[in-house]
Amino acid sequence: MRPPSWGCSGGTRVPGTAMTAKRSANTEQGRDRRLEATTVNVKVRSIGLINSLLGQAERDLALPGGTMIDGLLGRLSELGGEKLAPYLAVPKELSAHAPLRVMVNGRDIAALQGRQTVLQDGDDVLIFIPIAGG
């Protein structure tokens, strides 16, 4: 439960970087093209707790074309077993769950299409749970 008023509202202006241009391929047209592809090859990197539960800091995965981040996390849950799965699940309340962080090519999926972000061939995916500040 959140306090009733946060005093400000959202809204972001995304600068026109190369990464944004690449992401904009996730339009219907782009997605259709991808669905036709048989596989996409992505690099998955993890650090900290996720890394120790996965047992491997870096791995290359071949996924069916059109796979979203949600699908990738499902696949990793299978690989990492029941200890890892809860960390990759969608949190029901924030305080009781680790804030899973997923970045695609250095960009937080929160700034893309969240768990519905479609993976593209050659994507670099970083998955981790931040522990603390400095």
Added chain:
Amino acid sequence: MYRGGYTGKILRINLTDKTFKEEPLPLEVAQDFIGGSGFTVKYLYDEVPADCDPLGPENKLIYAPGPFTGTTIPCASRMAINAKSPATGAMGVATTGGHFPVEMKRAGYDVIIVEGKAEEPTYLWIKNGEVKFRAAKDLWGLTSTDTQQAIKDELHDQNVRVSCVGPAGEKLSKMACIVNERRVAGRKGLGAVMGSKNLKAIALRGNLQMEISDKEKYDAARKRMRDGMRNSPILYPEFSRYGTSTTLDLTQAMGIYPANNWTGTGDFAPADKIGGFAFEALSAGKTACSGCPVGCSQLRLAKEPPYTGWFTEGPEYETLYAFGGVTGVDNPDAIIAADRISDELGLDTISAGVTIAFAMELFERGILTLEDTGGMDLRFGNHVAMVKLLHMMGEREGLGNILADGTKAAAERIGKGSEKYAMHVKGLELPAYDVRGAKAHGLNYATAFTGADHNKGYAFQEIFGIPIPYAVDRLATEGKGKLCKWNQDARTALADSPTMCVFLMDMAVADFMFENTADLMEGTTGLTYTPEEVHQVGERVNNLARVFNTLAGLTRADDDLPERLKTEPIPSGPSKGQMISQADLDFMLDEYYEARGWTREGIPTRAKLEELRVGYAAAKLGL
């Protein structure tokens, strides 16, 4: 009236005429400012002329723990210290944890205000309502650990708690800090203010038990917070096990770990040597602040020559940047030694490391020569030179004397265009996040009332991806003015004023953070707040501090970032190509001032000050 939490007393000490008196803590001050940072900003604003010399007798040193400090609420063993900063000329609030803050409450005080200047080196001994002015001539020149031990021995009481300066504070270094146990009120040069008063230390002892206003509400609020801590999957065992050190692994992965005086972000990737997980190999146990069940403080022991045997509490993430990335060093033993040496000399690790990195860049560019460095090869990555220069800064020897006041002052003395490489805002060196890749975090560096201070408005949304109050794109500029205000006010209201450990906000009570403080306040003190009113306490403090800074001569032009961040993109890595151009900064500043209800020049308006019940500050601004 408040009925618990507070002792209800302010202790005012005058070093010039060796007098002291107790004053009551007014209800309206408690209600409107909560404690800690809020109290110190209020009293500094009220009592210290904004245009005074920070190292003159008019400046005051103000200590304040919070209403929960000394109760059984965990993670509240912190306090704020404030004075006009010699580094920035602005308000210089710093916070520290450990045990001293709890002892100060037990000694009977919500606030201690130290005025004037002692004729001879002095330390204060506070116990049972008495203040003794004791000679500190024999303590002058001692390191922070030796000072604390010598005072305990002299008073025949090993449980005395001491807040002191090392040699750097005595020598008025503008990056000198104040040390208690192995914790530090760092940045902003508060140690120099203490040294300027000929005050070596404050020692105190007490046995007062805090009263609780409503035991039932107190227990319920405390239980909710404890449950949040217990249920957090990262507080235990991860954060407890690694502390802040793994942030290096994170920022490196995000491409925002600054290196080589901010020229090598993304190129320098030392996590496998000095990251949090790598550092575990040098573990020598852990410790905790008073009443803290988490214990994030890691103890580390250096194992390799020439640093074998150096032992420290930390290094925290910021220090892994200051004596790591920004100086181009990837030797963990050297970082352990540099961390400890800084604390012993009483130098701030961030400012010291960034200033050494500044000198390294000047050396590589030929602006400083071997003659200037006394024959030292000061290239990036030379950890032996780094440690040697640190000693020289603490003792003000040779080049160390020029660097001891930080990058801004050093650039003014060195000239030759060196200001271009001085990484500071308002005279305070940049902390450990390359904000070209985290824009709200960068706007906070530009606007925090203490200078480039990550703790004043940490954008945990950008760094950790926590979607409160909403998810953001760390690379976007729109919306960051509002977010920066939100963060600065939240941090002041939830951490710095109640003096709660900030890590709770991110990791244990994230989705009820304002309610948590409101409920704890009602149970402990009897003072009631809505969640919005808690947030507004932070806004009030930030506005009053801004008025002080405006009166001290700071303007919109000081809400700036170093030239490099505005003109040179991050060279490589996941944040490659990012920067904050002058246009980006102006855009975010306009939005920030508008969200704050200030003029386009960044000056608080009468309407805003009256809305926050500090309308009395408008007259000083001539409004």
